[in-house]
Amino acid sequence: MAVLENKISVRNLCKTYEMKGNSHEVLRNMSFDVRENEFLVLLGPGQCGKTVLLNILAELEQPDGGEIVFAGGRPRMGEIGFVFQKYALFPWKTVMGNVEMSLKLRGVDKETRRAAAQEYIDMVGLSGFEKALPKQLSGGMKQRVGIARAYASEASIMLMDEPFGALDAQTRYQMEDEILRICEKKKRTVVFVTNNVEEAIYLGDRILLLSSRPSSVKEEYVVDLPRPRKHTDPAFLALRNRIVSNTDLNI
Ligand SMILES: Nc1ncnc2c1ncn2[C@@H]1O[C@H](COP(=O)(O)OP(=O)(O)OP(=O)(O)O)[C@@H](O)[C@H]1O
Ligand SMILES: [Mg+2]
Incomplete structure (x- = not known):
């Protein structure tokens, strides 16, 4: 490697x-x-x-x-994408408006940024919700928008x-x-x-x-378990125990 x-x-x-x-x-x-x-x-x-x-x-x-x-x-600005702990979407903007925001700020023309934003909206499984507002989405959907927005910045x-x-x-x-x-x-x-x-x-x-x-x-800890990982795999559980025993915290 x-x-x-x-x-x-x-x-x-x-x-x-x-x-x-x-x-x-x-x-x-x-x-x-x-x-x-x-x-x-x-x-x-x-x-x-x-x-x-x-x-x-x-x-x-x-x-x-x-x-x-x-x-x-x-x-430079836009080279780091951030998915926030609380969704931090613009409530007055649609899904499309939120996802294309960083591209708009960078001056990318409408047609190009729409096409790019659509790719990421599709990628996170929100096709059909482009015109929805954040308040119309579930928590999981809002976080999908957050992920699409961060990825769309091409950071x-x-x-x-x-x-x-x-x-x-x-x-x-x-x-x-x-x-x-x-x-x-x-x-x-x-x-x-x-x-x-x-x-x-x-x-x-x-x-x-x-x-x-x-x-x-x-x-x-280097996690050298093959993907997709299984929570019940003995190696997964062994690593979990190693980590938990290294902390006095309830995690
Ligand atoms: N601007 C600030 N002024 C004063 N204290 C702050 C400020 N920002 C964070 N803190 C304090 O720093 C500590 C760490 O905060 P932080 O939000 O980074 O924790 P966290 O690990 O992200 O917690 P959580 O898992 O709850 O999200 C907290 O005790 C918080 O009160
Ligand atoms: Mg935090």
């Missing part, structure tokens, strides 16, 4: 919030690499700083210390913040399979955040287990 280049190198990231005279340390010397085209899962407990970390990767927030190095230099890096956390178990399993199918079709570097150990093993090429706050990388 070819040696994969690091797409992102994160070194010694630190982040502390000051609130009413109290320091609230969230990230402490967080370091890791993300390889080109890998599906990296960050597995961590609630409130450990997962969203803060993704926001820093997307430059929506600044760290207090440390650095992030991107292969090929700092990504090479996809940051996904617990995208399936708000979904019922059945829809969640379905969406996990969908995201793997999409990743197979459209190779991207994915950083996927979850607090669910089964989801991490089901999806990830590699898992980084994060400690509770102040958070840093506690352990790395």
Whole structure:
């Protein structure tokens, strides 16, 4: 197998919030690499700083210390796709309007961006809902729009913040399979955040287990199980037990 280049190198990231005279340390010397085209899962407990970390990767927030190095230099606007923990769709825009947004912002002409957005709407299984508004969609459908929107930006890096956390178990399993199918079709570097150990093993090429706050990388697990993975496979369960025994958290 070819040696994969690091797409992102994160070194010694630190982040502390000051609130009413109290320091609230969230990230402490967080370091890791993300390889080109890998599906990296960050597995961590609630409130450990997962969203803060993704926001820093997307430059929506600044760290207090440390650095992030991107292969090929700092990504330009639109080169990072973000699937938010809460759907974050524009409520007044249709499915098509939401998905084509980033292309519109980049000045892509209407015909081209419509065709591109349609491909991603079809890919996430929302054909026929192009004209629907977010309020007319279920949670799973809204998150499909979020995924289509992130992919339509043609970003090479996809940051996904617990995208399936708000979904019922059945829809969640379905969406996990969908995201793997999409990743197979459209190779991207994915950083996927979850607090669910089964989801991490089901999806990830590699898992980084994060400690509770102040958070840093506690352990790395390479998931070399063949796909499609089965939750009942003894190797799957053995890895699950290894991860769970490495944490005092209920995940
Ligand atoms: N702008 C902010 N100002 C002050 N504190 C903040 C800010 N943003 C986040 N925090 C704090 O940082 C900690 C980590 O928040 P974050 O949202 O990253 O957690 P998380 O791991 O994503 O949790 P969850 O699993 O619930 O989504 C929390 O304790 C939160 O209160
Ligand atoms: Mg979060």
